[in-house]
Amino acid sequence: MSLVLPSELVVDRFLPTVRAMLAMRLADRGLTQREIAAELGVTQAAVSKYVSGESGGDDRFRDDPETVATVExxxxxxxxxxxxxxxxxxxxxxxxxxxxxxxxxxxLHEEEMPELRGLGCDLCVRGLDPDLRAERDVLTNVRAAARTLASTPGMADVVPNVGTNVGMALPDASDETDVAAVPGRIYAMGGRIEIPxxxxxxxxxxxxxxxxxARATDPDVQGAVNVATDDALLDAARERGIDPLEFDADYEDRxxxxxxxxxxxxxxxxxxxxxGAFGIEPATYVFGATATDAAERVAALLEASTSSR
Known part of the structure; x- marks a missing residue:
């Protein structure tokens, strides 16, 4: 893991950009390079680079309306x-x-530390949030589950045409925003599993x-994977003592x-x-205590169904 503090990005990326923006605007307002250097606490040579546009910087700050307004x-x-x-x-x-x-x-911080992506991180603003650890744990579990599916032999054969997905809910989940999954779904391409x-x-x-x-009946069920309905997989489940539940596909309120x-x-x-039903592809949900549990269950069922084919 690359450990990068937000303050490093402020010093390395934000501050040089804002200084350059300020130098150019102060020059536009008639200040000399010496006067600008005194205001910004930099050398006159640095101001010369700022004003000539040779200082580099980050366009994300140059184009940010709030930054532009503050600099002006x-x-x-x-x-x-x-x-x-x-x-x-x-x-x-x-x-x-x-x-x-x-x-x-x-x-920028998420780019430098990809581990932060998808966390809705508020660390800089609100400090350490106890709920953030739970969110991070869920996202980590879903990532591991997706990798399990990608490495499972035969997985590509049970990916629906619309794609598959693996998800996991937070302990106190109340709606779909509390459930983590893979954006854009997981697809099979050329016999391989693609996680976008x-x-x-x-x-x-x-x-x-x-x-x-599922959580409405059993709060301990937090993970699930959807795959195409496959009779060999269902038979493998029955052979392992699992009693699959069939439900109707065309209910408006699933x-x-x-x-x-x-x-x-x-x-x-x-x-x-x-x-399935008209316009609805047959689907199977495999549940688990976590996303990883559900993915491992899919892997085990696929292994058993493959050996029985």
């Missing part, structure tokens, strides 16, 4: 004498805090619906229908499936 305000204030260094510093610090809250600094992106919360309505319905069916059984089946 500071340039006006310094040029007119209505603002001193303390005032300028206060404005810049306020801007940094804002840009760390889902802004360009946050975006890292998991995110709210990425799959269908898997989330199944998981939330969540309520699944919840009712699970409630009728009195438990959440490890495998639930339907045979």
């Amino acid at each position: 305000r500071i340039a006006d204030g310094l040029a007119s004498g209505e603002m001193d260094g303390y005032d300028a510093l206060a404005d810049l610090l306020s801007l940094v805090h804002s840009l760390e809250d889902r802004g360009p600094i946050c975006e 992106a890292n998991p995110e919360f709210g990425a799959s309505k269908h898997v989330a619906t199944a998981i939330l319905a 969540a309520t229908h699944l919840s009712d069916r699970f409630g009728e059984r009195g438990s959440v089946p490890q495998v639930a499936y339907h045979r």
Whole structure:
């Protein structure tokens, strides 16, 4: 893991860009390079590079409306004498805090530390959030589950035409935004499993619906994988002592229908499936305590079904 502090990005990427922006705007307002150097606390040679456009910088800050507005305000204030260094510093610090809250600094931080992607990280703004660890654990589990599916022999044969997915809910999940899955679904291409992106919360309505319905009966069920309905896989489940539950495909309210069916059984089946309907591809859900549990169950069933074919 590459450990990068947001403050490093402020020093290395934000500050040089904003200094260059300020230097150019102060020059436009008639200040000499010596005066600009004194205002910014840099050398006159540095100001010369800033004004000539040779300083580099990051376009994300140059194009950010809030950054542009702040720089214009500071340039006006310094040029007119209505603002001193303390005032300028206060404005810049306020801007940094804002840009760390889902802004360009946050975006850069996720690029430098991919482990943060999909976490909805508020560490810079609100400090250590106990809920963040739970979110991170769920995302890590879904990533591991996706890797398990990608390495499972025969998985490509049971990926539906619309793709498959693997998901896991937070312990206190109440809606689909509390369920992490792979954005864009998982696809089979050329006999291989393609995982298009890292998991995110709210990425799959269908898997989330199944998981939330299962949790209504058994809160310990937090993970699920959807695959194509395959008789060999269903037979393998029965041979392993699993009693697959069949449900109807064409209910408008899938969540309520699944919840009712699970409630009728009195438990959440490890495998639930339907045979499809007009415009609806046959699908099977494999459940587990976690996403990894569900993926490993799929792998075991595929191995058993392959040996019996």
